[in-house]
Amino acid sequence: MIPSPAICVILASPGARRVPSLSGSPRAVPPRRPMSLPEKGRGAEELLAEIARLRQDDLPVRGGKVTAYVYDTGRPEVHEAAAAAYFEMLEVNTLDPTAFPSVVEMEKQVVGAVAELLGGGCGIFTSGGTESIMLAVKAARDSRRVPGRPRMAVPVTAHPAFHKAAHYLGVEVDPVEVDPVTFRASPEAAEAAITKDTVLVVASAPSYPQGVVDPVAELAGIAAARGVPCHVDACVGGWLLPWLREAGARIPPFDLSVPGVTSLSCDLHKFGYSPKGASVVLFADPALRRRAYFASASWPGYTVINATVQSSKSAGPLGGAWATLHALGREGYLELGRATLAAARRLREGLAAIPGLRVLGDPESALVAFGSDELDVFVLSDEARKRGWFLQPQLSYAGIPANIHVTVTGVTLRGVEAMLEVIAESARAARERGPARLPEGLVELVAGLDLDALDDAAFAELAASVGVDLGGSGQPEMAVVNAVLDALPASKREEILIRFLSVIYS
Structure with missing residues (x-):
C-alpha cells in the first residue's frame, strides 16, 4: 500500500461531473470529438492513410508477440488468399441462401470439413464461438422442455459465452467445480449439479484459462444417463487438438464420436487461422440442429428463416474460412500442429526454469498459463508490454490464482526463445518493483x-x-x-x- 491520501468522497447525482476522488482536485476529462461527415467524399489513398494513423497504437496482428486475440500461421500467402476471398464475398448477403447459392455450397464444404475432423454430425457456420454456443444452448433448451426454469451445469473454467447465452435465453447457470490441481471439471460435481430442470451439461476441450481438456467421456456419460444433452466447447481446441494428436501429443477423446456428446463448437478463426469471424457449431443429428434455427411468418414481408442469431450478414468471413482451409490443406495444418506442439513444449520447459514461475496444471493443448507465489503477475505483464510483448493477465477466480495466459500459435516457434527471455527479464523487473501499489482505501x-x-x-x-x-x-x-x-x-x-x-x- 502507498501512503494514504485524503479520500474525498463527493456524492454525485446522475449527470453530475464531480465524483468520488482520491485527491481534492479531480482531473477534467477531455471532450470526445464525434465524426463529422465530410461535405465531399474522400479518396481511397487518403482514407487508408487515416486508417494507418488510427491503428498506430494497435497491438500487432502478425509475428507472434501478441499471445492472445490473434492467430498467425507465419505464412503471408495464406492470409493474402483468405483476404482476397473475403473481399470477393464481401457484398454477398447470406440472409437468403436461395438468392446466393454460393454460400450454401461454401458452407456445406466448410462445415463438412469440420464434421469430418470432429466425429461427424451436421452443423451451422456462425460468426464466432459466442454465437455457436448461443445456438447450442438454444437448441438444448428447445429440445428438452422442463417444468421449471431451464438450467445448465457449467464448469467454472468454461467460457463466459455460456453465461452470456444464459442471460439472453433465460437459462440458469449451475457452476461446476474443477479439480484445484488439474483444473479439469469434476464429474462428481457435474452429476450433483444436474436437476430435473437441467437442459445441458457443458465440457471444454480445452478450457481457455489453463488449456486443459475436461473429462469429456465421463461428463457426457453422466449427462446421457440422465437424458440431458452435452455440449463440448472446442472453440479453441476443435481445429487444433486433432493435429496435435497426429503430431504425437496425447489428446483424450473429446468430439462427437464420444457417446453422449450431442453438440460441439469449433472456431475456425482461431487455430483454423481464418479471418474473423468464423466458427462452426456441430450437432449430433439434424433434429437437434433444427432446434437452433429460427423462422417467422408473423408479418406480411419477405420469408424469414435464420440459421444464426444474425439475419443479414456478409459472406466475407465464410469466403475467408473456405479459402484458408483450401490454402493450407491437411499437410499445412499438420505442419502447423507440429510447430505449435514443439513451441508449447519449449515454453513450458523454459517457464519451469525461470525462478518464481510455475505452469498451472498439465495442459494438453497450446494454451499455457503460469503464475507465481513470489511476484506480481500483473506487474510482470506490464513489464513484458514495455518490451513489446503482450502476455494476457487473468484474474483469480474460484480458488484459481491470478496468472498469465499465453496462446501458442503456428508462428510462435520462431520466437519462443525471445519470448522466454522477455518473460525472464520481466519477472526480474517485477520482483524488483514489487506488487502493484494501491492507494489505501x-x-x-x-x-x-x-x-x-x-x-x-x-x-x-x-x-x-x-x-x-x-x-x-x-x-x-x-x-x-x-x-x-x-x-x-x-x-x-x-x-x-x-x-x-x-x-x-x-
Whole structure:
C-alpha cells in the first residue's frame, strides 16, 4: 500500500461531473470529438492513410508477440488468399441462401470439413464461438422442455459465452467445480449439479484459462444417463487438438464420436487461422440442429428463416474460412500442429526454469498459463508490454490464482526463445518493483460505489483520479487496474467492466 491520501468522497447525482476522488482536485476529462461527415467524399489513398494513423497504437496482428486475440500461421500467402476471398464475398448477403447459392455450397464444404475432423454430425457456420454456443444452448433448451426454469451445469473454467447465452435465453447457470490441481471439471460435481430442470451439461476441450481438456467421456456419460444433452466447447481446441494428436501429443477423446456428446463448437478463426469471424457449431443429428434455427411468418414481408442469431450478414468471413482451409490443406495444418506442439513444449520447459514461475496444471493443448507465489503477475505483464510483448493477465477466480495466459500459435516457434527471455527479464523487473501499489482505501471505496449514481463522464473522472486515463492512447500499464479488479467480487468486476466499455465508446 502507498501512503494514504485524503479520500474525498463527493456524492454525485446522475449527470453530475464531480465524483468520488482520491485527491481534492479531480482531473477534467477531455471532450470526445464525434465524426463529422465530410461535405465531399474522400479518396481511397487518403482514407487508408487515416486508417494507418488510427491503428498506430494497435497491438500487432502478425509475428507472434501478441499471445492472445490473434492467430498467425507465419505464412503471408495464406492470409493474402483468405483476404482476397473475403473481399470477393464481401457484398454477398447470406440472409437468403436461395438468392446466393454460393454460400450454401461454401458452407456445406466448410462445415463438412469440420464434421469430418470432429466425429461427424451436421452443423451451422456462425460468426464466432459466442454465437455457436448461443445456438447450442438454444437448441438444448428447445429440445428438452422442463417444468421449471431451464438450467445448465457449467464448469467454472468454461467460457463466459455460456453465461452470456444464459442471460439472453433465460437459462440458469449451475457452476461446476474443477479439480484445484488439474483444473479439469469434476464429474462428481457435474452429476450433483444436474436437476430435473437441467437442459445441458457443458465440457471444454480445452478450457481457455489453463488449456486443459475436461473429462469429456465421463461428463457426457453422466449427462446421457440422465437424458440431458452435452455440449463440448472446442472453440479453441476443435481445429487444433486433432493435429496435435497426429503430431504425437496425447489428446483424450473429446468430439462427437464420444457417446453422449450431442453438440460441439469449433472456431475456425482461431487455430483454423481464418479471418474473423468464423466458427462452426456441430450437432449430433439434424433434429437437434433444427432446434437452433429460427423462422417467422408473423408479418406480411419477405420469408424469414435464420440459421444464426444474425439475419443479414456478409459472406466475407465464410469466403475467408473456405479459402484458408483450401490454402493450407491437411499437410499445412499438420505442419502447423507440429510447430505449435514443439513451441508449447519449449515454453513450458523454459517457464519451469525461470525462478518464481510455475505452469498451472498439465495442459494438453497450446494454451499455457503460469503464475507465481513470489511476484506480481500483473506487474510482470506490464513489464513484458514495455518490451513489446503482450502476455494476457487473468484474474483469480474460484480458488484459481491470478496468472498469465499465453496462446501458442503456428508462428510462435520462431520466437519462443525471445519470448522466454522477455518473460525472464520481466519477472526480474517485477520482483524488483514489487506488487502493484494501491492507494489505501481504494478497493473499499470502489466496492462500495453505487455506479448507477455516476454518469460515464463522472466514472471516467474517477478513473483519472487514480491515474487511469480511459481516453488515452498507446498501450497503458494495467497492473493497478487488474489488482483492483482482482480484489473485488465477480459481480462488482462486471459492473466496472460494463462502465469501462460505456466510457471508452462515449
